[in-house]
Amino acid sequence: MIESLRNTPLLSELSDTQLQRVAARGVRHCLDEGQWLFRQGDPARCFYLVESGQIRLFRLAPDGAEKVIEIVSPGQTFAEALMFLKAPRYPVCAATLAPTVLLAIDAQDFAAMLRESMDTCFVIMGALSRRLRGLIGEIDNLTLHTAKSRVARYLLAHCPEDRRAFALDVRKGVLASRLSVKPETFSRVIKQLTDDGIITIHGAHITILERIALGELAELTATSELGSVPGEIATGAMP
The missing domain is CATH 1.10.10.10 (Winged helix-like DNA-binding domain superfamily/Winged helix DNA-binding domain)
Structure with a gap:
């Protein structure tokens, strides 16, 4: 579990002690294809790291139609930003696209660890800032193309x-x-x-x-623009 955490962009700069703390509170889940992880509006007590398989994050319209917000692949985390909210709830639904193994990380304990280390806070802020930059690029892609x-x-x-x-x-x-x-x-x-x-x-x-x-x-002007294509944000998913 520690190696999976260490190879994740969001967590790669944590110390060994911090990784051990996260792993001690982490829970591994094995889900079948099509199985739901959580529903829109459920209390957000954990954020997740996908080890294998795929997760789709989506919102449900009143008529039951789905709008896929993100497809999360191995090595990516999602729902991490919710730990900074009071009484957070998941703004989307999550279900598997294939048999999936993921780690559930205790959001409250992780936030407590951040309060103990300013350096760790800046590491996580940097990762979330890259995520925000990717989302801005995605908005551009979906609205201007x-x-x-x-x-x-x-x-x-x-x-x-x-x-x-x-x-x-x-x-x-x-x-x-x-x-x-x-x-x-x-x-x-x-x-x-x-x-x-x-x-x-x-x-x-x-x-x-x-x-x-x-x-x-x-309509590419530079190869680097590919980084803003939906599904290509590697620092996490779901703000």
């Missing part, structure tokens, strides 16, 4: 420059919600990219044939 641009950005962000192919690790409907496009719009964009010879797709496997053309559709 077209659906085709958002899909193109996602594809580029998930395929390193030294590779041409990758496999989608989430269902297309979940991904469409994450990118704030309708499932039919997502399918139409993928078909257009395929018809134009920019990508090929076989099941969940996507091959990028024309990276430059895809970059033009993504």
Whole structure:
């Protein structure tokens, strides 16, 4: 458990003593695919680290429709900022997209540890500030770019420059919600990219044939902009 904590961006600069304290209060959970972790409005007593699998964070509309807010992957934490609120409650629901192992970290005890060390406070503040910067970039991506641009950005962000192919690790409907496009719009964009010879797709496997053309559709001005693509924020999830 300590090694999992040490390899997490949010916690990587904690001392061995602090990591041991966090691990002593931590609880490992093993969840099946589709299992709920918490619901919107539940008391927020813990924040979480995903060790394996995936968690989707989403809000429920009055009609029962879901809006995916974040997809949390291994090595990422979520709900950590809630520890700074009085009587916090989770603002979203959380459920697994695959069999998942995660660590529940006692938020109250972690906050108490922060009060004992100003240096630790600054470390956590730095991580949360990077998270905020990522969220600002995501707002820009969702409000200033077209659906085709958002899909193109996602594809580029998930395929390193030294590779041409990758496999989608989430269902297309979940991904469409994450990118704030309708499932039919997502399918139409993928078909257009395929018809134009920019990508090929076989099941969940996507091959990028024309990276430059895809970059033009993504409306990128610099490679670093890829860091603001939804699902690519590595310092945590859910403010």
